Amino acid sequence: MSCVGYARVSTHDQDAAAQEAELRAAGAQRVFVDYAQSSRRTDRPEWEACLDYLRSGDTLLVRRLDRIAGSDTMALEVIRDLEKRGVNIRSLTEPVIDTTSPMGRALFGIVAVFAQLRVDTIRENTRLGLAHARAQGRVGGRPTVMTSERLEAAQKLRESALSYAAIGRALGVGKSTVQRALARADR
Template sequence: MRQIGYARVSTADQNLALQNAALEASGCSYIHADQGISGADFERPGLTAALEDLRAGDMLVVWRLDRLGRSLIDLIRLVTELGERQIEFRSLSEAIDTSSSGGRLLFHLLAAMAEFERSLISERTKAGMSAARARGSQIGRRPAMSEEQRHEARLAIEDGSVSVEAVAKRYNIHPRTLLRTLKSTPVH
């Protein structure tokens, strides 16, 4: 099994030496790295190169989970995608190794916790929106035009005296927004 390492530090001042030494000691044949790139950013050249380098039967190795990314949901997604490609994952500090039954169990527990967190966030969001509606708050984007403006715009466009672009400019909206608004508004 080929082991490909990935190391990352957030600032250009930080040093990759500790991570590289640990990855080399664990048996990584090659180490890809990103320096000065946040873990919140999943568009990283070193990570992209590591993922492209990996083949079925290989293992991606990181020093710590937070080197791969900050969001548990993104980490779960990435490790799941690796599994679908028949690539194992190992985090040295957390002792997660998906090639072992205990490592797979720990990973699945993390995945279940991430799914639970997503569900809680969704439930809280829906409850907050319901409470706001009950208080009379409008949820979502405000209408681009009032009912009166929509009526005036429709009349102007239908009698051909003004172009859609001119009417949109008058109400400070994009022509597509005007057409979409008029299309979704019933004719009185």
């Protein structure tokens, strides 16, 4: 059973020495450090090496959860995966995240439930908002540049056997814009 640290900085300009020192002072025997890596990526080289190194009974020590995951859901997935492997996790700045104790595991479970509730609520509100907008005749996305005049001109130019690219150049729009507009008009 060992204590393994993980540190990460987002840019080459940042220095991970302070994180590494904190982790070592807290008991990490080995520290993996990623430089210029986004927390939203799961394929960080040192993160992958750290995951390979961890064994059942080990504790992963981080300064903050945002060092290992770029979102609540991502953090929960990482913590659950580590828990399945028998690896504990402890955060230096978020004492509620300490799966080495029964209270820490219980609090983590509560935090996980609320994080999932937040994700589900956002998803449901988004779905309801989009349905409401559609019911009022609004659609999402950028407004089309193909006005009725441009569409009419494109249809006439297409009848004269011009290519989509040529029509697009003549109307000042892209080839794919012309193709989509004409396909919609044909339907």
